[in-house]
Amino acid sequence: MEKSVTFMIFQFLMVSTFVEGSQGVVRYNGMLNSTINVEAISIFPFTVTVDKSSEIFFSYSALDTSNASVASVLSNVYLKAALGDDSMAEIKGNFTFHLDTLLMSENFSINVEGKLPGRVTLFISIVEQTAGGQPLTVHGSEETLGQFPFKLLIEREERGIDKAFTIVVVFLVVIANIGMGCKVDLEVVKTELKRPIAPVIGLCSQFIIMPLIAFAFAYNLDLDPGIALGFFALGCSPGGSASNAYTHFLGGSVSLSVTMTLVSTIAALGLLPMWLFTLGQLVYKDGDVTIPFQNIVFSLIGIVVPVVIGLFLQRKFPKVAELAVKIVKYVMILFIIFVLTVGIYANVYIFYLVDGEVLLSAALLPYLGFIFGGIAAVVVGQKKPNIIAIAVETGIQNTGIPIVLLQVSLSGPDKDTAIVSPVISALFTPLPLVAIIIYVQGKAYLKRKREAGKRKAGDAYIDDGHEDVAGSSDEFLQKTTPA
Ligand SMILES: *[C@@H]1O[C@H](CO)[C@@H](O)[C@H](O)[C@H]1NC(C)=O
Numbered sequence: 182m183e184k185s186v187t188f189m190i191f192q193f194l195m196v197s198t199f200v201e202g203s204q205g206v207v208r209y210n211g212m213l214n215s216t217i218n219v220e221a222i223s224i225f226p227f228t229v230t231v232d233k234s235s236e237i238f239f240s241y242s243a244l245d246t247s248n249a250s251v252a253s254v255l256s257n258v259y260l261k262a263a264l265g266d267d268s269m270a271e272i273k274g275n276f277t278f279h280l281d282t283l284l285m286s287e288n289f290s291i292n293v294e295g296k297l298p299g300r301v302t303l304f305i306s307i308v309e310q311t312a313g314g315q316p317l318t319v320h321g322s323e324e325t326l327g328q329f330p331f332k333l334l335i336e337r338e339e340r341g342i343d344k345a346f347t348i349v350v351v352f353l354v355v356i357a358n359i360g361m362g363c364k365v366d367l368e369v370v371k372t373e374l375k376r377p378i379a380p381v382i383g384l385c386s387q388f389i390i391m392p393l394i395a396f397a398f399a400y401n402l403d404l405d406p407g408i409a410l411g412f413f414a415l416g417c418s419p420g421g422s423a424s425n426a427y428t429h430f431l432g433g434s435v436s437l438s439v440t441m442t443l444v445s446t447i448a449a450l451g452l453l454p455m456w457l458f459t460l461g462q463l464v465y466k467d468g469d470v471t472i473p474f475q476n477i478v479f480s481l482i483g484i485v486v487p488v489v490i491g492l493f494l495q496r497k498f499p500k501v502a503e504l505a506v507k508i509v510k511y512v513m514i515l516f517i518i519f520v521l522t523v524g525i526y527a528n529v530y531i532f533y534l535v536d537g538e539v540l541l542s543a544a545l546l547p548y549l550g551f552i553f554g555g556i557a558a559v560v561v562g563q564k565k566p567n568i569i570a571i572a573v574e575t576g577i578q579n580t581g582i583p584i585v586l587l588q589v590s591l592s593g594p595d596k597d598t599a600i601v602s603p604v605i606s607a608l609f610t611p612l613p614l615v616a617i618i619i620y621v622q623g624k625a626y627l628k629r630k631r632e633a634g635k636r637k638a639g640d641a642y643i644d645d646g647h648e649d650v651a652g653s654s655d656e657f658l659q660k661t662t663p664a
């Protein structure tokens with residue numbers, strides 16, 4: 182796409198009469214009617230690479246009815262390149278270009294080095310200068326006569342470590358989902374589904390409330406298109422299995438939580454692409470390509486089918502399924518170690534891309550999910566354990582799904598920026614839950630102590646009947662695994 186920018190010097194001449202006479206500035210003849218064209222020779226949007234310098238070619242040309250007057254105009258302005266955001270990329274070498282008064286048309290190039298994946302605008306401005314070649318400043322700011330935007334995409338070069346990381350993460354998400362299928366107690370799920378109000382409310386909160394909250398943020402905030410799409414996909418994702426452990430500690434209905442996680446994971450197969458296909462396109466409004474739906478649907482099938490394989494194993498080969506559950510436990514420990522070491526090392530850029538808006542939206546999404554999921558459950562008259570289960574389930578997303586889905590489906594900068602929100606959200610999701618758990622468990626502990634004291638050498642404390650869904654190492658896992 183060629184971008185042509187035209188600046189009418191005539192307009193400027195009308196307003197610049199106040200500079201006459203000062204510091205040797207040439208007085209312009211108000212009869213001039215000149216135009217400077219700046220055109221890109223390189224193809225735009227232009228892709229630059231992180232940590233590599235790319236040369237981008239432009240040309241300018243001046244037009245006028247009288248050659249002599251154009252020459253006098255050209256000797257008094259110059260072109261200057263600047264970036265919309267200096268944290269994303271850097272201009273190397275020359276960034277000012279003086280215009281040739283004889284040729285009145287020339288090619289020039291700008292070297293840009295990427296710093297972070299994403300998008301940045303390269304502005305080429307026409308700046309007025311004094312006869313001494315200094316920028317002319319009026320009231321302390323440079324006199325810019327026109328500013329022309331060119332869009333740059335910044336990509337990360339895929340290193341060996343990035344490929345390895347992607348492969349390992351895909352592998353682990355698949356293994357974890359097989360494990361989920363093997364572990365789910367189908368009898369519990371069947372019983373829960375016989376009283377369908379709670380699971381249906383959970384499903385509605387998960388796939389109507391959450392996507393709409395995510396859309397409201399993504400559409401209204403000024404986010405990079407890749408970050409916005411990743412954030413919206415997070416909002417459309419099914420519940421994570423960490424919700425089961427949190428629900429247990431908060432005294433909610435674990436069997437409802439397990440049921441909702443399974444149901445929403447399978448429902449995501451249809452509902453996640455449905456949302457991306459509709460509101461997702463509005464969220465990705467400034468993107469440079471269309472959302473690759475085919476890739477997304479196939480990747481999603483690849484992620485969700487392992488759950489079904491797990492269910493099948495459990496049905497037909499219960500011994501194998503039992504073994505798989507044990508193996509998955511250890512694989513998940515390796516996963517946590519891997520993500521905390523290699524993962525952080527390979528993806529440090531994520532933290533540099535986090536600004537106030539990204540942080541706010543990614544942290545608030547699960548919190549609003551807890552609140553609105555809870556309200557929906559209260560409105561339909563659910564009992565307290567179900568309210569807790571639905572609230573927790575709605576807020577906790579399976580962040581592995583948008584991360585894997587978008588990393589394998591997207592290309593260009595979006596491949597890297599799409600995972601920013603899911604990662605940040607995964608880090609912030611547990612905070613209020615952990616705080617509440619500490620409060621609830623602490624209060625229960627104190628109560629027990631008081632009662633034990635009253636009873637002196639009375640009966641041993643009898644637990645309030647919550648069955649322990651997971652062994653202690655499993656609880657640790659579920660708490661520390663990205664939801
Ligand atoms: C400048 O050029 C435009 C179109 O080329 C013309 O309409 C306009 O009258 C010109 N102005 C002067 C001051 O020559």
Ligand SMILES: *[C@@H]1O[C@H](CO)[C@@H](O)[C@H](O)[C@H]1NC(C)=O
Pocket residue numbers: 246247248
């Ligand atoms: C401007 O200069 C070019 C080449 O120097 C010439 O071909 C053209 O006729 C000139 N235009 C006018 C209006 O004098």
Ligand SMILES: *[C@@H]1O[C@H](CO)[C@@H](O)[C@H](O)[C@H]1NC(C)=O
Pocket residue numbers: 274275278279
């Ligand atoms: C910078 O511009 C000057 C002339 O304006 C040119 O001689 C020099 O080669 C340029 N340097 C680079 C690195 O482009």
Ligand SMILES: *[C@@H]1O[C@H](CO)[C@@H](O)[C@H](O)[C@H]1NC(C)=O
Pocket residue numbers: 222240287288
């Ligand atoms: C400027 O670049 C264009 C496109 O590459 C080329 O056709 C033209 O000859 C160049 N002009 C000069 C003066 O180098």
